[in-house]
Amino acid sequence: MIKLENVSKSIKGKTVIDGITQTFHGGITYGLKGINGSGKTMLMRLISGLIYPTAGRIEIRGKELGKDLSFPENLGLLIENPAFLDTYTGFDNLWLLASLNNKVGKTEVREALLKTGLNPEDRRKYKKYSLGMKQRLGIAAAIMEKPQILILDEPLNALDAEGVALFDKIIREEKEKGTLIILSCHEEEKLREYSDVILTMENGKIKNREEL
Amino acid sequence: MRLYRLIRYDIKNGICSRLYLYVPAAILCSVFTIGFYMSLQNRNLENEKLTIINILLYFFEGKEPFSPELGNAFVFPVVWLFIFLYSAFLTLNYPYSNLTGYGVQVITRTKSRKLWWLSKCFWVFLTTFLYFAVWYLVSLVLSLILHIDLSIQYSERICAELLDMKLQSVQAGSVWISLVILPVMTSVAVNLLQLCLGLFFDRIYCFLASAVILFASTYFQTPLLIGNFAMVKRSVMYQENGMDFTQGIIACVALIILSIGAGFWRIRKYDILKKHERGLQQEAEDD
Numbered sequence: 053m054i055k056l057e058n059v060s061k062s063i064k065g066k067t068v069i070d071g072i073t074q075t076f077h078g079g080i081t082y083g084l085k086g087i088n089g090s091g092k093t094m095l096m097r098l099i100s101g102l103i104y105p106t107a108g109r110i111e112i113r114g115k116e117l118g119k120d121l122s123f124p125e126n127l128g129l130l131i132e133n134p135a136f137l138d139t140y141t142g143f144d145n146l147w148l149l150a151s152l153n154n155k156v157g158k159t160e161v162r163e164a165l166l167k168t169g170l171n172p173e174d175r176r177k178y179k180k181y182s183l184g185m186k187q188r189l190g191i192a193a194a195i196m197e198k199p200q201i202l203i204l205d206e207p208l209n210a211l212d213a214e215g216v217a218l219f220d221k222i223i224r225e226e227k228e229k230g231t232l233i234i235l236s237c238h239e240e241e242k243l244r245e246y247s248d249v250i251l252t253m254e255n256g257k258i259k260n261r262e263e264l
Numbered sequence: 265m266r267l268y269r270l271i272r273y274d275i276k277n278g279i280c281s282r283l284y285l286y287v288p289a290a291i292l293c294s295v296f297t298i299g300f301y302m303s304l305q306n307r308n309l310e311n312e313k314l315t316i317i318n319i320l321l322y323f324f325e326g327k328e329p330f331s332p333e334l335g336n337a338f339v340f341p342v343v344w345l346f347i348f349l350y351s352a353f354l355t356l357n358y359p360y361s362n363l364t365g366y367g368v369q370v371i372t373r374t375k376s377r378k379l380w381w382l383s384k385c386f387w388v389f390l391t392t393f394l395y396f397a398v399w400y401l402v403s404l405v406l407s408l409i410l411h412i413d414l415s416i417q418y419s420e421r422i423c424a425e426l427l428d429m430k431l432q433s434v435q436a437g438s439v440w441i442s443l444v445i446l447p448v449m450t451s452v453a454v455n456l457l458q459l460c461l462g463l464f465f466d467r468i469y470c471f472l473a474s475a476v477i478l479f480a481s482t483y484f485q486t487p488l489l490i491g492n493f494a495m496v497k498r499s500v501m502y503q504e505n506g507m508d509f510t511q512g513i514i515a516c517v518a519l520i521i522l523s524i525g526a527g528f529w530r531i532r533k534y535d536i537l538k539k540h541e542r543g544l545q546q547e548a549e550d551d
Contacts, residue, residue, distance in 0.1 A: 121375075
């Protein structure tokens with residue numbers, strides 16, 4: 053469970069998140085909706101621990117982010133355009149990341165790649181990947197360690213129809229596992245399809261909460 | 265264990281994958297060494313016994329105290345400045361590239377900002393040591409090839425005629441401290457200060473700060489400018505009232521501790537944002 057209590061964030065004097073109070077529960081998918089600049093990415097960065105609130109507090113399973121925790125435990129994250137090491141293959145990139153935590157082995161890394169439609173045996177370097185392949189690798193990195201919290205910022209960017217179908221399947225599986233998912237997506241139809249709750253953001257605030 | 269894995273990651277990704285950056289240093293070291301060797305011929309000093317210590321004195325001689333009088337032009341010690349500026353350049357980009365793109369994946373997996381910072385400090389130590397190891401190793405190999413003596417002695421005549429340097433009392437310990445320990449420690453201290461400043465300012469300003477410290481050190485003789493401790497011509501080996509070795513070691517250690525400590529304090533609340541998000545001008549377009 054993630055609990056935001058009156059969370060605000062200002063950057064260089066500008067308020068980007070304004071007094072948000074919201075609880076996120078495991079097993080539920082939250083879709084963030086809002087125009088550009090409404091604060092969706094900043095909210096995801098706050099929950100990921102990449103930035104800390106100027107006011108208010110964020111609790112993750114009773115532990116305060118920035119005080120008891122630097123980053124949430126068991127977090128899967130896709131927050132910027134995915135970026136990996138150019139001279140490594142897709143598998144080697146994920147394996148290097150996986151070796152930082154030692155939570156999963158090569159089998160799980162291969163599984164994650166296969167789930168996104170990438171070939172683990174592909175020897176092409178990352179720099180040779182198409183935009184869609186880069187996005188798939190970003191999704192694979194987010195899910196490979198079987199996270200309990202999954203944060204996905206515009207995961208459908210650059211994905212072709214096959215990629216979207218595979219992503220649909222990934223979301224279904226993660227939901228079945230009870231993963232707490234927070235995602236944003238410019239395609240409203242898709243956002244509604246994935247989400248159990250839609251949070252509409254405006255000027256750094258949650259303007260509306262809609263349960264589907 | 266996590267720190268060990270992070271350090272292993274930094275060695276693989278921040279050192280092994282960037283070994284090509286040490287090539288210009290090796291080439292320049294060769295050019296400077298061979299140039300110095302050739303200049304013996306031009307000065308009819310072929311019969312003088314050139315030693316590796318003479319070569320290292322040439323690298324780290326720095327600049328004698330400068331008195332700005334009419335007709336006395338300031339000449340920058342190019343070799344000395346290159347050595348230290350390249351070291352600062354070498355440690356400039358990697359740590360902060362680890363806070364965007366792929367780095368976001370790394371830091372969120374470390375689970376601890378403090379460990380991340382510690383691993384980057386350790387990386388700066390390793391990178392600087394390796395960089396200086398390249399300088400010493402290349403000059404050692406060239407010394408072997410050019411039949412330059414490897415003893416701890418040095419030719420006073422070569423020092424006087426080529427480096428305009430007459431050293432005071434020189435003991436083996438002083439040579440080690442002034443030609444190995446203090447240059448490496450000074451460079452580590454400057455690079456760590458630069459790393460720490462990167463948590464407050466843009467990287468380019470941090471490099472400029474390093475450059476200002478080093479350039480100012482060549483101009484002003486003062487213990488407040490740490491570069492002074494890494495110049496033989498500012499040391500007690502060269503001047504009676506020169507920079508004290510112990511004072512130099514203490515200053516370097518103090519700056520290292522201060523930089524690591526300030527970084528620890530800053531990283532706790534540091535916002536990991538893309539560059540344009542810091543300004544927020546383009547946030548609206550990308551959010």
